[in-house]
Amino acid sequence: MEAVTAQRTYGGVSAAQRKAQRRTALLDAALEIVAEDGQAKLTVAGLCARAGLNERYYYENFEHRDAVLAALLDRIAEELATAIAAALAAAPADSRAQAHAAIDAGIAVLIDDPRKARTALIAGMATPELQARTARTVRAFARLVAAEGIGFYGGDIPQNLVDFRAIYLVGGLTQTLTTWLAGDLDLTRAELIEQITEIFVLLGDDLADRHR
Known part of the structure; x- marks a missing residue:
């Protein structure tokens, strides 16, 4: 039970909270990219690089x-x-x-x-x-x-x-x-x-x- 809890919570932040934080980071990065360069520059690689996240987190939150x-x-x-x-x-x-x-x-x-x-x-x-x-x-x-x-x-x-x-x-x-x-x-x-x-x-x- 303690192992499961440890997997779900890290540094006092739950898995759900971490996912929400990653989504916020991706949206913040998207806001910057679209405002600066337009939606044509909103690529998976560019978005994740701007957010400082692995690309798998993009697909965790968005389909396209x-x-x-x-x-x-x-x-x-x-x-x-x-x-x-x-x-x-x-x-x-x-x-x-x-x-x-x-x-x-x-x-x-x-x-x-x-x-x-x-x-x-x-x-x-x-x-x-x-x-x-x-x-x-x-x-x-x-x-x-x-x-x-x-x-x-x-x-x-x-x-x-x-x-x-x-x-x-x-x-x-x-x-x-x-x-x-x-x-x-x-x-x-x-x-x-x-x-x-x-x-x-x-x-x-x-x-x-x-x-x-």
């Missing part, structure tokens, strides 16, 4: 390159969701403060570490399957916006109208941020956040007012 890119997209989406939820919880309970806090937090995740924004844009468009995954992520964030809107405004707002505006807002935000990151939108970061906030508040308050 798209699986690595999908995992990167999922990790960035999780970071966004966590940051937005924390910002909403800390913000004052008025529509402008809530919208500004959520947008500022979400953009900070992507802008404070530019590799994440670049990777999300590259990986999200890499294959039809990853494009579909990105579309599902956009819809998931739209559902989050819709749920927050219903919870904040209350009332008898038809769900289909809430869903429409949420999808419109998240889709528009995604395209606007893509354009801004490409340097094709002449706004400072603060101005960008302020303008996006204005649109969110305008569409949210307007819909709520129509159904009071």
